Amino acid sequence: MKKSILIIAIFIATGIAAQTKYQKGMQKAFSLWKQGKMTESSQLFERISKAEPTKWLPAYYTANVEILSSFGLKDETALKAKLTKAQEFLDIAKANSENNPEILITQALLNLGYIAFDGQKYGMTLSGKTNQLYAKALEIAPNNPRVILGNAEWNMGTAKYFGQSTKPYCSEIKRAIELGKKEKIEIEFYPKFMQDRAEEVLKQCE
Template sequence: MKKLLLIIAIFIATGISAQTKYQKGMQKAFDLWEKGKLTEASQLFERISKAAPTKWLPSYYVATIEIIESFGLKDEAILKAKLTKAQGFLDTAKSNSENNPEILVAQAFLNLGYIAFDGQKYGMTLSGENNQLYAKALQIAPKNPRVVLAQAEWNMGAAKFFGKSTKPYCAEIKRAIALSKEEKIDIEFYPKFMIKRAEEVLKQCEK
């Protein structure tokens, strides 16, 4: 009996230790991100994703950083390398969390990376896919402020492209901000709503 209790205690202690290591690693990666050290943050998230293969968040954040860094690139080969890497990590995140609205929005963000680089080449095929991704994410989580904001921004971009007013989408941005104030997140390191950025988007919308 004592031996059994000792084994159980070891398993519990190991679990606590592993989780603490995961938490410390994730926090350090976010600290690097906050300091603008995106490459280092991405590399650390990548190491965490390999050490915690059943968790979707580390892979999601690797993909997110790679996508962010793809915007503004002039070399298509470098762009494709970054977005291919991001896609691989998004696929890993999907395998650990199916029908996740945050991952669906990230996939649309990745597609936007291609569209922003060359709208004529990628816009025709990926724009339709993005409409479907946002619709699915909104169906799954209609009160998720990040989903609501992301779809509104996407629609704003389309309106600008076709020379239409963006004002019809201002109400959705306001709704996203309101929803963010009501949202309760109980999952550690879950994506957060960037209210300052949302307010900037609202200002652009109301111009």
């Protein structure tokens, strides 16, 4: 009996240690990201993803860091390298969490990475797909503030490109901000709504 209890205790302790290691790794990766150390952050999220192959969040964040650090690049080879890696990890995230609105809008952001680099080259093939991604995400999670804001930003960008007013999308940004204030995140390390950034987007819209 005592041996059985000891084995159970060891099993539980090992589980706690593994969970703590995951938490510490994720927290460190976020800290590196906050410090602007994008490469180091991406590499750590990648290592965590490989150590935790059934979790979607580490792969999701690896993709996000690679996508965000691709904006502003002038070399297409460097851009493709980053976005190809991002796609690889986004596919891993998808495999672990199907029809996830957070992953859908990150795929849309990845598409935007290509379009922002060369709209004439990539816009024709990726714009329609991006519209579909936002439509699907909104269908799954109509009150998700990140989905609403992402869709509004995408529509604003399209409007600017065609010389149209962005004001029709201001109300959606305001709605996203209000929903973001009320949102309660219960899953550890789940994506959070960035209120400050949303406020900046609203200023651009108005």
